[in-house]
Amino acid sequence: MDNEAKSRRGPDNPEERRGFILVAVLWILAALAALAGSYAAYTRNAAFATEVNDDQLRIRTAISSGVELTAYELLSAPVEARPPQGAFKVRLAHSTIDVTFVSESARVDLNTAPKGLLTGLFAAVGASWSDASLFAERVVGWRSRVDNAGQNKEADDYKEGGHDYAPRQGPFQNVLELPLVLGIPSYVVDRVLPFVTVYSGSAQIDVRVAPPTVLSALPNVTPEQLQEVLTLRARDPLDGEGVLKLLGSARAGGSAKAGPAARVQVQVRLDNGRTSRAEVVILMQGEGEPFHIVYWRDDSDGPT
16 A cells, blocks of 8 residues: 555554544644633623623613602602702612702703893803893894794894804703804803703792802892802701892792702712712603603713
8 A cells, every 4th residue: 555545544553543643632622722711701701791781770770760769759749848959868779879859940941031031141150241141132032933924033143154054943952052052152151051951941040949150140139139048048948938038129030939840960889889870850740640751861971
């Protein structure tokens, strides 16, 4: 038999045969080791993904629980006695939930606030009085419907200003429409955004919980009145009638009643150290339901 035939049959020498078998076994063991490593890596990745998904589910559940408990606290009180703000902490399913809430009427509503209140707010964040009045006019122009058929000066102003869009001339759908309003500088918008809303539905602000910047936007309010109000609120946060009395003629822009909407801040801390934050606005006026959510933002959407 020639060498080529022997090569096809494999080694005839017992020593050569054992060496061939040993090489084959080592190759198989190496392949099994690689497979085991790949499986272990897959298992670790799958376990990590499962853990992450479980954490996300726990966080979402915790946020929802915080919101629902807030709604329960607000709805369990008579409308006229609803707290304008509050805070609580609760433990649930290996997580700690910290909740604070405040009436949405602590902010100025872009859709319902009168021009005087809007002007005061723009002035309160640093705009000159003349500029603040102009900015307020533009906000009112953005949200107001056109009365005269065939003529739309507000839309013409946007076109002349080089914009390829017209004002909505309907209610603001989101406070982030404010940068689109003609003539308001971006730095003014940035300063105003924390103090405005589209969810309160009230032309007045809740003087019991409105921040100092919003209180100072009230037409005719003086620095002395503002300081007296802040002092009274520190002593008795729920004395809304006392605050209104101190405001004198400026009280027309204020109210001591909680509106139907509340802004809820939720911070969740899992026992494994993971944390998350959310900001949610709830409206206690639902058809066939006690409340519904009109705004939700959490860490997955970016910083709250």
